[in-house]
Amino acid sequence: MDDIQLLANIESYLAGEMSPTEVAIFEALRKKTPEIDQMVVEHKLFQHQMEDYAATQNIKHTLHVVHAKLLENGDLNEGGELSAKAQVVQLWNRYKRVTAIAASVGGVIALVISGLVAYFSPAVNGNQIQQLSKDIEIIKRNQQYQGSLINEVKSKIPNGVTVISGGSGFLIDAKGFIITNAHVLKGTAAVVVDSKGREYNATIVHIDTKKDLAILKINDGDFTPLKSLPYSIGKSNADLGDEIFTLGYPRNDIVYGVGYLASKTGFNGDSLSYQIQISANPGNSGGPVLNNNGEVIGVLSTRQAQADGVAFAVKSKNIFEFVNEAKENDTTLEHLKIPVHSTMKGTSRKQQISKVADCVYNVKAFSKK
Amino acid sequence: MKSEQNEQALLKGLANNDSKAIETIYKDNFSMVQAFVLNNNGSYDDARDVFQEAMIALYEKAQSESFVLTCQIKTYVYSICRRLWLKKLQQLGRFSNQVDNLDETVPVEEDLEIHEKRNAEFAIMDRAMKSLGEPCKSLLEGYYLKKMGMQELAAEFGYTNADNAKNQKYKCLMRLKKLFFSQYNIGD
Numbered sequence: 001m002d003d004i005q006l007l008a009n010i011e012s013y014l015a016g017e018m019s020p021t022e023v024a025i026f027e028a029l030r031k032k033t034p035e036i037d038q039m040v041v042e043h044k045l046f047q048h049q050m051e052d053y054a055a056t057q058n059i060k061h062t063l064h065v066v067h068a069k070l071l072e073n074g075d076l077n078e079g080g081e082l083s084a085k086a087q088v089v090q091l092w093n094r095y096k097r098v099t100a101i102a103a104s105v106g107g108v109i110a111l112v113i114s115g116l117v118a119y120f121s122p123a124v125n126g127n128q129i130q131q132l133s134k135d136i137e138i139i140k141r142n143q144q145y146q147g148s149l150i151n152e153v154k155s156k157i158p159n160g161v162t163v164i165s166g167g168s169g170f171l172i173d174a175k176g177f178i179i180t181n182a183h184v185l186k187g188t189a190a191v192v193v194d195s196k197g198r199e200y201n202a203t204i205v206h207i208d209t210k211k212d213l214a215i216l217k218i219n220d221g222d223f224t225p226l227k228s229l230p231y232s233i234g235k236s237n238a239d240l241g242d243e244i245f246t247l248g249y250p251r252n253d254i255v256y257g258v259g260y261l262a263s264k265t266g267f268n269g270d271s272l273s274y275q276i277q278i279s280a281n282p283g284n285s286g287g288p289v290l291n292n293n294g295e296v297i298g299v300l301s302t303r304q305a306q307a308d309g310v311a312f313a314v315k316s317k318n319i320f321e322f323v324n325e326a327k328e329n330d331t332t333l334e335h336l337k338i339p340v341h342s343t344m345k346g347t348s349r350k351q352q353i354s355k356v357a358d359c360v361y362n363v364k365a366f367s368k369k
Numbered sequence: 370m371k372s373e374q375n376e377q378a379l380l381k382g383l384a385n386n387d388s389k390a391i392e393t394i395y396k397d398n399f400s401m402v403q404a405f406v407l408n409n410n411g412s413y414d415d416a417r418d419v420f421q422e423a424m425i426a427l428y429e430k431a432q433s434e435s436f437v438l439t440c441q442i443k444t445y446v447y448s449i450c451r452r453l454w455l456k457k458l459q460q461l462g463r464f465s466n467q468v469d470n471l472d473e474t475v476p477v478e479e480d481l482e483i484h485e486k487r488n489a490e491f492a493i494m495d496r497a498m499k500s501l502g503e504p505c506k507s508l509l510e511g512y513y514l515k516k517m518g519m520q521e522l523a524a525e526f527g528y529t530n531a532d533n534a535k536n537q538k539y540k541c542l543m544r545l546k547k548l549f550f551s552q553y554n555i556g557d
Binding site for chain 2: 058
């Protein structure tokens with residue numbers, strides 16, 4: 001038996017690949033020949049060594065691969081310059097959490113800020129509440145206005161000036177004192193037009209932007225003072241649900257509107273005004289708000305931009321305070337007498353309207369150059 | 370922290386030469402060992418060598434069936450590395466005064482003795498393999514390390530059939546055995 005054959009036999013014996021008869025023959029041979037027995041023991045040991053060697057080689061290889069990989073990823077640092085990729089990976093791994101926290105904090109802050117803005121903005125956001133004067137420069141009036149430009153020769157608006165703003169106003173004294181909103185009068189002087197289209201020159205006598213009220217005095221020879229005013233200016237608070245109506249000039253013609261008193265306070269709880277439910281448009285500003293008894297309960301001033309029909313009126317008792325202030329500052333107002341008795345109580349709405357309409361004026365303010 | 374089960378799974382993976390498990394153990398422990406070696410007069414290469422040797426020791430331990438690790442992997446790896454590195458320093462005649470003893474260690478002397486014996490055996494086999502020459506070396510590596518079949522080996526090394534390859538393998542094996550046993554004393 002040559003050596004190779006013997007080695008092959010020993011291997012297959014150790015691996016248990018021999019058939020039982022072969023095993024019997026081989027074991028008999030082992031017993032008979034000590035050299036062969038020696039070789040079997042030796043080979044068994046060698047095989048074990050070989051297995052260990054292979055295993056150690058393999059684990060060394062794996063360790064080497066893993067080390068190189070971790071080094072590449074930046075998980076390990078061996079002092080040398082990190083590769084650009086490893087640096088990015090490492091930075092990302094290191095600051096992953098910080099980045100996530102920063103992002104969420106940013107998100108929360110953004111939410112909080114937008115929440116705060118939403119909460120606080122109504123007080124300052126002019127868009128929510130809209131003054132009902134007509135900013136003529138901006139809006140550009142409709143055909144009627146253009147028509148009035150054509151008739152400018154006859155108009156009492158001086159040549160070369162433009163009408164800046166407009167609105168409504170109503171008499172508080174038959175001698176020619178008109179009350180309107182301060183925001184209607186953006187200019188320095190005004191022309192008032194009555195319901196029959198007659199124009200009169202007027203001057204601004206007193207203005208208070210805080211109360212949003214102003215007094216105009218008609219200074220025109222064409223003006224014939226009325227005998228008396230049909231309505232009174234209310235001194236006490238009106239009641240919720242009171243039916244109200246207004247007359248004003250959202251157009252060049254007088255327009256009637258009806259509604260009810262919705263709240264005893266105005267926008268955001270403003271105690272100087274009422275909330276009323278009425279259809280109001282730019283140009284209604286400064287118009288009177290009257291109840292069924294023919295008492296003026298307020299001066300229509302603003303509306304809520306995003307809500308339909310929600311308008312606000314300056315309470316009428318402010319008119320008294322305002323007029324008293326004006327009287328203190330200006331002696332020419334001495335004779336101004338606010339009407340306190342309504343003559344329209346119990347009359348029909350049609351009669352009321354026709355009487356009130358004579359006292360409501362279309363106010364056009366302009367600046368003298 | 371890692372549960373005990375997690376550690377057991379990692380060790381099992383290590384015993385099976387699973388690169389995922391090895392990666393995890395590597396990531397969790399390498400920088401600690403590196404810091405230790407660097408702080409004690411060593412280089413980055415030293416750190417890598419020491420750590421990989423410790424991993425092999427742990428691997429050998431994990432392979433035995435009766436194996437139970439009585440402490441955390443971290444503690445064990447650190448203990449081995451510490452022992453290995455201090456020994457290396459002594460051999461090199463370099464000393465480090467500032468070896469800190471504050472970290473928890475476990476006795477690893479016995480394990481290291483076994484490991485060193487295996488290291489010596491490995492070195493003998495490695496030398497024998499390297500002096501074997503080609504194609505014997507590659508043929509035996511293919512069979513024992515890469516676990517390739519005779520058919521595959523015949524194709525790869527250009528033998529006409531598996532029997533030829535087998536014959537060649539036995540010839541090589543006999544030479545390797547001769548080389549190996551000339552260095553290795555069975556009685557040891």
